[in-house]
Amino acid sequence: MQTPIIRSMMVISLSFILFSASALAEKPFGTPATVNYSQALWSVLQSEKMVGPNSIRSVPYTGQAPHGKVLQTTYQKITVNGHTGQVIVKKNYGGKDITRSRVVNNPKKYLKAITVMFKREAGYDPANKDWFWVKYKPDGSLHKNPKGMLLAGRVAKGMPQGCIACHRGASGGDYLFNNSASQLDR
Amino acid sequence: MKKLTTLLLISLTVLVSACSNNMSSDSVAKKSMMAMPFGTSMDTDYAQQLWQALNNAKLAGNGAIETVPYKGQPPHGAVLETFSSKLSVAGHSGVVYVKRNYRGKDITRSRVANNRGKYLKAVTVMFKREKGYDPENKDWFWAKYKPDGSLHSNPKGMLLAGRVAKGMNMGCISCHRAAPGGDYLFNNTAAQLDH
Numbered sequence: 243m244q245t246p247i248i249r250s251m252m253v254i255s256l257s258f259i260l261f262s263a264s265a266l267a268e269k270p271f272g273t274p275a276t277v278n279y280s281q282a283l284w285s286v287l288q289s290e291k292m293v294g295p296n297s298i299r300s301v302p303y304t305g306q307a308p309h310g311k312v313l314q315t316t317y318q319k320i321t322v323n324g325h326t327g328q329v330i331v332k333k334n335y336g337g338k339d340i341t342r343s344r345v346v347n348n349p350k351k352y353l354k355a356i357t358v359m360f361k362r363e364a365g366y367d368p369a370n371k372d373w374f375w376v377k378y379k380p381d382g383s384l385h386k387n388p389k390g391m392l393l394a395g396r397v398a399k400g401m402p403q404g405c406i407a408c409h410r411g412a413s414g415g416d417y418l419f420n421n422s423a424s425q426l427d428r
Numbered sequence: 429m430k431k432l433t434t435l436l437l438i439s440l441t442v443l444v445s446a447c448s449n450n451m452s453s454d455s456v457a458k459k460s461m462m463a464m465p466f467g468t469s470m471d472t473d474y475a476q477q478l479w480q481a482l483n484n485a486k487l488a489g490n491g492a493i494e495t496v497p498y499k500g501q502p503p504h505g506a507v508l509e510t511f512s513s514k515l516s517v518a519g520h521s522g523v524v525y526v527k528r529n530y531r532g533k534d535i536t537r538s539r540v541a542n543n544r545g546k547y548l549k550a551v552t553v554m555f556k557r558e559k560g561y562d563p564e565n566k567d568w569f570w571a572k573y574k575p576d577g578s579l580h581s582n583p584k585g586m587l588l589a590g591r592v593a594k595g596m597n598m599g600c601i602s603c604h605r606a607a608p609g610g611d612y613l614f615n616n617t618a619a620q621l622d623h
Contacts, residue, residue, distance in 0.1 A: 290486070291513065298487070298513045300495035301615050317494040318486065346615065420496050420541065 270367075271375070271395030277384065279323075279374065280394035283360055284382040286322050292331045293356055293382070302335065302345045308408075310334035310354060312345045315420065320360075327361035330418065353380045357405075359417070367396045371417050375405040465562075466570070466590030472579060474518070474569065475589035478555055479577040481517045487526045488551055489577070497530065497540045503603075505529035505549060507540045510615060515555065522556035525613065548575045552600075554612070562591045566612050570600040 287293040298316065305313035312335040320329045335345045335352040345352050356378040366372040377385040377393040384392040387404070398404030409417040482488035493511065500508035507530040515524040530540045530547040540547050551573040561567045572580040572588035579587040582599070593599030604612040 292493070296514065298485075298493055298511050300512075301498060301510045303496060303498060315496045319491060 270399035271393065271397045272386075272391035273395065276374075276395030277392055280376045280378070280384060281382070283322050283329075283358065283374070283376065284378060286320050287329070287331060287358070288382075290318060290320055292316055292318065292320075292329070293378070295350075299346075299349075302342045304342065305334070309357065310336045311340050312336075312342050312352065314345075322360065325363050327363075329361070330359045332357045350380070355379065355385055359405075359409075367399065370396065370399065370406050370410070373406075373409075373417055377405075465594035466588065466592045467581070467586035468590065471590030472587055475571045475573070475579060475587075476577070478515075478517050478524075478553065478569070478571065479573060481515050482524070482526060482553070483577075485513060485515055487511055487513060487515075487524070488573070494544070497537045499537065500529070504552065505531045506535050507531075507537055507547065517555065520558050522558075524556070525554040527552045545575070550574065550580060554600075554604075562594065565591065565594065565601050565605070568601075568604075568612055572600075 284293065291298045300314050300316055302312045302314050305311055309332060314333040314335075316331050318329055318331075319326055333349075333353060334355040334357055335349070336354045337344075337352045340352055358374075358376045358378065360374045360376075362372045362374045364372060366374065374395065375393070375397040376395075377397070379385060384394055386392055387398065391398075397406065399406055401407060406417075409419070412419045479488065483492075486493050495509050495511065497507045497509050500506055504527060509528040509530075511526045513524055513526075514521060528544075528548055529550040529552055530544070531549045532539075532547045535547055553569075553571045553573065555569045555571075557567045557569045559567060561569065569590065570588070570592040571590075572592070574580060579589050581587050582593065586593075592601065594601055596602065601612075604614070607614045
């Protein structure tokens, strides 16, 4: 029934669809799906008062690159799209004249990024403990890497730099530096 | 007749003096209640409402928010976690500071991070009450809770909630009065954090 031309056109478009789908599936972060998820996560963090102008404040401590000279970090269990997991929210402060007390008295001036790790459902990224990584701007939009990729998802799986590559070095094996003895008791 | 009058007079005098005695001991009790700046039933009731609000806001109790524990000092503890937020209690909204006080023989920051329950000894709270609550001391309500929300008491057995310990030379107020910002808060001031 079908002419050879139609048949070959169908084959070509099918393989194109398959190819672009696999390319999407391979991209570990910065996809529309991970960006959407980061937005759902942000709105939960807002209602839990972990981000935003009315968020719960903790005592800022001295940090280091790449996060910031002054940091605030909070932990909690939260539920995003029906999945409950541990979340770690780090407020990253920077600025020329920064001190801890200046951050306390004027956090907005120094807040550069909010970096988040959220423990996703088992199987999300089994090679890396199923963490979802995000680097938000203070308004909840996303920071990008130098290549323009939005920083949400398995950041940056397979690359020699980025969240996963560095956090893999945490001594407890859980990608968390502050939960491990070696870091806090130095 | 004379006898009866005398008897009546005596009994009347006894009655009146008994009454006035009663009244004066009553007003003394009232006065001492009024003067007692903390640990009264009003203070402990309020402390319970505050504890409930802190639980609802996930600032205390099971499932509460956590942060990176930092090194503390007496009288609070060797390791501390401190949070602040706005909170509503009995219709009044004010800023609240919540400090988790960790202590123990073998304590380290990482041991606290990995087993908070083992080292948590007290949750000390400052809540900014309505204007006029304690104008000389910035209207702070002070409480020292045990991990279960009941109250610690001082060596005299007074429960630690209220204006603790107004008029005494030790306790929350007398120490926090020295905070350089004048707001009774040590961690909000440049002098403390930037050392």
